[in-house]
Amino acid sequence: ETGVTQSPTHLIKTRGQQVTLRCSSQSGHNTVSWYQQALGQGPQFIFQYYREEENGRGNFPPRFSGLQFPNYSSELNVNALELDDSALYLCASSNTGTTQETQYFGPGTRLLVL
Amino acid sequence: AQTVTQSQPEMSVQEAETVTLSCTYDTSENNYYLFWYKQPPSRQMILVIRQEAYKQQNATENRFSVNFQKAAKSFSLKISDSQLGDTAMYFCAFAGGADGLTFGKGTHLIIQP
Numbered sequence: 001e002t003g004v005t006q007s008p009t010h011l012i013k014t015r016g017q018q019v020t021l022r023c024s025s026q027s028g029h030n031t032v033s034w035y036q037q038a039l040g041q042g043p044q045f046i047f048q049y050y051r052e053e054e055n056g057r058g059n060f061p062p063r064f065s066g067l068q069f070p071n072y073s074s075e076l077n078v079n080a081l082e083l084d085d086s087a088l089y090l091c092a093s094s095n096t097g098t099t100q101e102t103q104y105f106g107p108g109t110r111l112l113v114l
Numbered sequence: 115a116q117t118v119t120q121s122q123p124e125m126s127v128q129e130a131e132t133v134t135l136s137c138t139y140d141t142s143e144n145n146y147y148l149f150w151y152k153q154p155p156s157r158q159m160i161l162v163i164r165q166e167a168y169k170q171q172n173a174t175e176n177r178f179s180v181n182f183q184k185a186a187k188s189f190s191l192k193i194s195d196s197q198l199g200d201t202a203m204y205f206c207a208f209a210g211g212a213d214g215l216t217f218g219k220g221t222h223l224i225i226q227p
Binding site: 033035041042043044045046047048056058088092100102104105106107108110 | 118145146147151156157158159160161164205207209210213214215216217220
């Protein structure tokens with residue numbers, strides 16, 4: 001059974017640029033959630049995708065957007081990067097569209113915005 | 115909206131000792147789930163234990179057990195016979211509704227040899 005994978009592992013961007021982060025869900029899982037973890041903090045929920053549709057969103061502006069593909073992999077896109085977007089971005093997968101199901105996390109992408 | 119509070123930023127114990135990490139939460143929901151996740155320096159968040167709010171029996175997983183007090187909205191994690199590999203950040207998390215997991219700020223647990 002393949003676990004959750006994320007790419008890239010590290011990324012450096014400058015303010016105002018756009019970035020795309022990628023996530024492959026664990027085999028058999030159809031739901032992907034994205035979280036932002038600032039240094040020294042717990043993860044914050046960005047949004048969740050279930051069967052290619054967004055079905056939950058946290059308190060993040062519209063410049064944070066996503067996609068889920070037919071194979072249930074997912075992308076997180078962030079436009080107009082700001083310095084405060086520097087964080088660890090975690091992807092988690094599960095096999096229902098609800099958040100009560102246990103979520104399994106990938107290793108994360110560390111984004112630095114200069 | 116729900117909140118999760120972990121009041122111990124850091125704890126340190128000797129190997130083989132028992133340690134308890136505290137977590138309290140606030141919610142108006144009746145059906146929800148609670149989790150403890152471990153995040154070692156490798157960054158990958160690993161599930162430690164899960165508790166369904168409708169179950170009165172406390173969850174256990176080998177050396178890990180919880181003390182779930184629904185009325186008090188308390189969900190502590192007990193680690194018995196602690197090992198060096200238990201050194202990590204531990205996050206308490208709440209799941210209810212469609213808002214994703216709500217995490218506390220974490221407790222940095224250090225196991226001393």
